[in-house]
Amino acid sequence: MKISRYNHFLPRGDGKIIAFNCRTGGLALMEESKYQDYQYLASHSQEIESLAQKKEYGELVSKLKMGRFLLDDQVDEVAQLELRNRLSRFDTSLLGLIVAPTLACNFKCEYCFEEVKKGHMSSETVDALVNFVREKAPALKTLSCTWYGGEPLLRMDLIEKLSTDFINICREHKIAYGAAIMTNGYLLTKKMASRLRNLSVSGAQVCLDGPQRVQDLKRPLANGEGSYEVILKNLVDVKDLLDISLRINVDKTTRQEDFAELLDDLEKNNLRDQIKLFFGNVEAANEVCINIAENCYDNKSFSKVEVLLHKIALDRGFGLEKLPSPLISYCCAQSMHSYIVDPQGELYKCFNDVGITDRSCGNLRCAVDPFHPNLFPFLNWNPLKNDNCRECEVLPLCMGGCPHRIIFREEESENNCDSWKYNLEDMLEIVCRFRLKQRAKS
Ligand code: SF4
Ligand code: SF4
Numbered sequence: 001m002k003i004s005r006y007n008h009f010l011p012r013g014d015g016k017i018i019a020f021n022c023r024t025g026g027l028a029l030m031e032e033s034k035y036q037d038y039q040y041l042a043s044h045s046q047e048i049e050s051l052a053q054k055k056e057y058g059e060l061v062s063k064l065k066m067g068r069f070l071l072d073d074q075v076d077e078v079a080q081l082e083l084r085n086r087l088s089r090f091d092t093s094l095l096g097l098i099v100a101p102t103l104a105c106n107f108k109c110e111y112c113f114e115e116v117k118k119g120h121m122s123s124e125t126v127d128a129l130v131n132f133v134r135e136k137a138p139a140l141k142t143l144s145c146t147w148y149g150g151e152p153l154l155r156m157d158l159i160e161k162l163s164t165d166f167i168n169i170c171r172e173h174k175i176a177y178g179a180a181i182m183t184n185g186y187l188l189t190k191k192m193a194s195r196l197r198n199l200s201v202s203g204a205q206v207c208l209d210g211p212q213r214v215q216d217l218k219r220p221l222a223n224g225e226g227s228y229e230v231i232l233k234n235l236v237d238v239k240d241l242l243d244i245s246l247r248i249n250v251d252k253t254t255r256q257e258d259f260a261e262l263l264d265d266l267e268k269n270n271l272r273d274q275i276k277l278f279f280g281n282v283e284a285a286n287e288v289c290i291n292i293a294e295n296c297y298d299n300k301s302f303s304k305v306e307v308l309l310h311k312i313a314l315d316r317g318f319g320l321e322k323l324p325s326p327l328i329s330y331c332c333a334q335s336m337h338s339y340i341v342d343p344q345g346e347l348y349k350c351f352n353d354v355g356i357t358d359r360s361c362g363n364l365r366c367a368v369d370p371f372h373p374n375l376f377p378f379l380n381w382n383p384l385k386n387d388n389c390r391e392c393e394v395l396p397l398c399m400g401g402c403p404h405r406i407i408f409r410e411e412e413s414e415n416n417c418d419s420w421k422y423n424l425e426d427m428l429e430i431v432c433r434f435r436l437k438q439r440a441k442s
Pocket of ligand 2: 388389392393395399401417418421
């Protein structure tokens with residue numbers, strides 16, 4: 001028997017130790033004395049089998065085995081992660097689509113990378129997309145669809161048509177169907193949310209950058225008017241219809257007092273228990289948004305701010321969205337059966353490329369070629385070839401980070417590390433408190 005390389009322990013300062021395993025997501029609170037027993041086992045790893053026979057260690061060993069903190073000798077955790085990562089790329093039973101029915105938007109955000117892209121999906125492309133799904137249906141067990149844009153709610157008619165056809169195909173072939181939407185929230189009225197709900201859309205990710213004066217400055221409507229009041233009212237109206245994840249974009253201009261003011265507003269509007277918060281690191285991902293580069297955090301600096309904001313949110317009683325969960329791969333770019341579809345029916349692997357046809361990896365109307373120069377590098381990218389990732393103690397939470405950065409932007413691999421690399425310990429304390437609060441409520 002041996003100790004998992006992905007165990008993390010953090011003293012809470014009250015005689016209890018937080019125990020977490022990155023590969024399984026197992027989280028537990030241990031008494032200090034049990035942790036000392038664990039340390040003894042860890043330093044006598046050759047003897048764990050025989051120590052397990054002793055009364056004082058037997059129960060601890062069986063609990064540690066259950067949470068995969070202790071493993072059989074032949075288990076090679078890195079090899080297992082690598083195999084799961086590679087198998088998932090070619091799993092034909094799951095089709096993941098992120099569909100942009102339009103790239104038009106009713107906002108003009110200062111950092112938007114889609115400024116130069118326009119266009120709506122034609123009925124011919126809608127038919128091609130439905131055919132694309134129909135052809136794959138016999139092999140599918142799950143179809144997941146995320147509506148994306150531009151602002152997808154500008155073309156609710158297309159969402160309705162496509163969803164209805166997807167749902168019918170899934171019924172016919174006994175495929176599980178699930179959908180979500182990424183929206184700026186301005187058009188997300190109660191009526192719109194009910195229509196979405198009827199189309200199996202269960203969750204919505206909405207962005208706010210701060211309280212009114214910040215949001216209205218950074219994310220105004222295309223005509224320059226503010227967007228905050230309407231979005232806040234919509235959140236109140238739809239909170240019982242959709243699971244809301246509120247993404248708060250963070251850069252160097254984000255101030256704690258602004259964040260606190262936003263929380264005040266959410267609280268006043270009885271949204272505290274109804275939405276979950278997470279923080280997005282604004283990135284200057286391409287030349288269109290290079291103007292905001294100097295305000296962007298690198299991942300390491302962002303990780304510190306992220307801890308602070310999570311602490312404030314949790315202290316104020318808000319729910320958290322970002323929890324340390326094991327990943328199979330960092331994002332859908334590495335899967336042969338996940339695509340972002342633009343209004344022309346072009347297929348992409350990365351959000352940063354959508355609408356830039358030179359970067360598409362195929363089209364709905366043709367068979368996808370795995371050797372396409374915009375697809376093959378993603379499918380062939382193996383984070384485990386990087387020694388830093390292979391040895392990394394948070395590998396299962398990151399799986400090598402964003403492949404686009406390494407493959408196409410040739411950034412330093414250091415800035416590709418997910419913030420877990422830098423803040424796992426601090427976040428464990430927060431996550432543990434959050435879980436205990438959840439348990440107390442249920
Ligand atoms: S490749 Fe990177 S930037 Fe592109 S979708 Fe994946 S994580 Fe995001
Ligand atoms: S990118 Fe960084 S955090 Fe992610 S697995 Fe590699 S070394 Fe670890």
